[in-house]
Amino acid sequence: MRIFLKVWRQASPDAQGRFVDYTAEDVSPDMSFLEMLDVVNERLIMQGEDPIAFDSDCREGICGTCGFMVSGIAHGPDPGTTVCQLHMRRFKDGMRLTLEPWRARAFQVLKDLVVDRSAFDRIIQAGGYTSVNVGGAPDGNAVLVGKTASDKAMDSAACIGCGACVAACKNASAALFTSAKISQMALLPQGQVERFQRVVKMVDRHDEEGFGSCSNEGECEAVCPKEIPITNIARMNREYFRALLFSRD
Amino acid sequence: MSSPIRRVLSSTVGTKLLIGLTGLALFVYLIIHLAGNALIFAGQDAFNVYAHALISNPLIIPLEIGLLLLFLVHIYKAITNYVKNLAARPEAYDKKAYAGHTSRKSVASSTMIVTGIIVAVFLIIHVKQFKFGSYYQTVADAGVRDLYRTEIEVFSNPFWVAFYVMATLLVGLHLRHGIASGFQSIGFDHPMYTRRLTMWSLVLAVIISGGLAAIPVWVYFTH
Numbered sequence: 001m002r003i004f005l006k007v008w009r010q011a012s013p014d015a016q017g018r019f020v021d022y023t024a025e026d027v028s029p030d031m032s033f034l035e036m037l038d039v040v041n042e043r044l045i046m047q048g049e050d051p052i053a054f055d056s057d058c059r060e061g062i063c064g065t066c067g068f069m070v071s072g073i074a075h076g077p078d079p080g081t082t083v084c085q086l087h088m089r090r091f092k093d094g095m096r097l098t099l100e101p102w103r104a105r106a107f108q109v110l111k112d113l114v115v116d117r118s119a120f121d122r123i124i125q126a127g128g129y130t131s132v133n134v135g136g137a138p139d140g141n142a143v144l145v146g147k148t149a150s151d152k153a154m155d156s157a158a159c160i161g162c163g164a165c166v167a168a169c170k171n172a173s174a175a176l177f178t179s180a181k182i183s184q185m186a187l188l189p190q191g192q193v194e195r196f197q198r199v200v201k202m203v204d205r206h207d208e209e210g211f212g213s214c215s216n217e218g219e220c221e222a223v224c225p226k227e228i229p230i231t232n233i234a235r236m237n238r239e240y241f242r243a244l245l246f247s248r249d
Numbered sequence: 250m251s252s253p254i255r256r257v258l259s260s261t262v263g264t265k266l267l268i269g270l271t272g273l274a275l276f277v278y279l280i281i282h283l284a285g286n287a288l289i290f291a292g293q294d295a296f297n298v299y300a301h302a303l304i305s306n307p308l309i310i311p312l313e314i315g316l317l318l319l320f321l322v323h324i325y326k327a328i329t330n331y332v333k334n335l336a337a338r339p340e341a342y343d344k345k346a347y348a349g350h351t352s353r354k355s356v357a358s359s360t361m362i363v364t365g366i367i368v369a370v371f372l373i374i375h376v377k378q379f380k381f382g383s384y385y386q387t388v389a390d391a392g393v394r395d396l397y398r399t400e401i402e403v404f405s406n407p408f409w410v411a412f413y414v415m416a417t418l419l420v421g422l423h424l425r426h427g428i429a430s431g432f433q434s435i436g437f438d439h440p441m442y443t444r445r446l447t448m449w450s451l452v453l454a455v456i457i458s459g460g461l462a463a464i465p466v467w468v469y470f471t472h
């Protein structure tokens with residue numbers, strides 16, 4: 001297969017970026033998208049050029065490090081798939097693809113397709129944990145959690161923090177990420193103690209980082225590699241409303 | 250925690266709670282407005298009696314002020330929210346595609362600010378034409394306004410008929426995304442009903458905007 005790429009190249013955060021055309025030759029349909037880029041980069045290195053920078057780590061869709069826009073869709077056209085798990089058999093010989101970094105005020109482009117997602121870390125630091133000392137680990141069966149709640153908490157906890165939700169949202173909102181991180185706590189007994197402070201602090205931090213608000217279009221859910229549902233956002237809004245009415249802190 | 254209500258309501262989530270609550274309240278108002286005005290189909294007397302009962306009710310002034318407030322909060326919040334959201338992505342994508350799959354993005358959801366602003370302009374004209382429009386007495390009862398006649402007068406002009414039909418269809422487009430979106434914003438989440446919300450949003454939008462559009466068309470063709 002031969003694939004024509006139009007890739008965003010930007011040397012540093014402050015440098016002026018631009019699109020550069022590349023041709024990926026001899027692409028095997030069994031290659032992952034990132035392996036295809038590895039091949040392009042090998043050639044660039046041989047020619048003494050700067051390889052295309054992109055993030056990746058596990059390459060098996062579980063760490064959340066990889067991610068960029070493939071022709072206007074975060075992580076590319078396959079639902080529930082990170083770009084490291086996207087395979088070239090998905091594309092046709094001779095196709096033209098545009099590769100762009102996530103774009104948001106809160107995600108500065110560091111180099112080419114790599115963006116700074118530390119804003120997510122700061123949202124977690126604002127309250128995505130429990131700080132109360134609960135003593136030693138209780139017996140597994142002593143703290144009862146309903147099946148529905150535990151399933152939903154687990155589904156929310158599946159978020160790998162890749163940033164695709166922000167990238168896909170027309171408002172560059174991190175509502176899906178933030179709400180998943182709030183939900184995994186709000187649904188479980190361990191999350192109850194700081195429940196109200198948590199939602200207010202995390203939403204505050206989300207706003208300070210410069211993310212937008214949710215217009216309920218659900219583009220985030222559609223591109224999310226872990227298919228986190230936007231019912232999490234409804235839960236976050238509910239938690240926030242409750243904090244507004246009942247918080248005594 | 251230092252969280253005076255005002256600061257909280259200006260957060261992204263607080264803002265959307267307000268837009269959702271006011272939007273849904275306006276939607277409920279619209280249902281009542283449509284039901285009352287559908288009395289035009291029942292004839293001159295029924296319509297005028299209803300209109301008179303409405304404006305002679307002592308509660309009408311506080312209710313009107315409340316309604317105005319709903320509009321002002323909705324419009325103010327929706328516009329500031331829109332501007333802030335634009336700022337959240339200073340650099341646009343060269344290429345951006347519809348994500349497909351479970352996305353609910355639609356023409357309606359992408360044009361909320363446009364349909365909203367056109368509706369606001371329409372409402373000013375609409376209130377001027379009716380509430381503050383030509384005043385006629387009914388023959389039977391000197392203290393009763395013949396609003397029916399005002400309505401027949403306005404809708405004898407094909408320009409106004411077309412204008413009203415267009416405006417009500419835009420209200421429908423606003424509601425097609427708005428109803429489901431409003432419920433989601435205020436935190437509604439049910440294992441079964443949430444999934445049907447988008448469908449109900451469409452059905453209700455069609456009923457409301459179809460019903461509202463039917464009035465000028467009916468008046469034009471029967472008078």
Ligand code: HEM
Nearest residue numbers: 215269272273275276327361362365366369427430431434
């Ligand atoms: C008949 C009057 C109106 C009704 C019934 C109505 C209803 C609604 C509803 C139910 C929503 C969904 C709320 C949410 O997403 O949480 C909404 C959203 C919105 N409304 Fe209205 N609205 C009306 C008039 C207006 C006007 C005059 C504007 C003028 C600017 C406006 C601008 C918006 C915008 C921009 C949104 C989307 C907010 C977002 O993207 O998050 N609306 N409206």
Ligand code: FES
Nearest residue numbers: 057059064066084
């Ligand atoms: S590299 Fe770990 S998810 Fe793609």
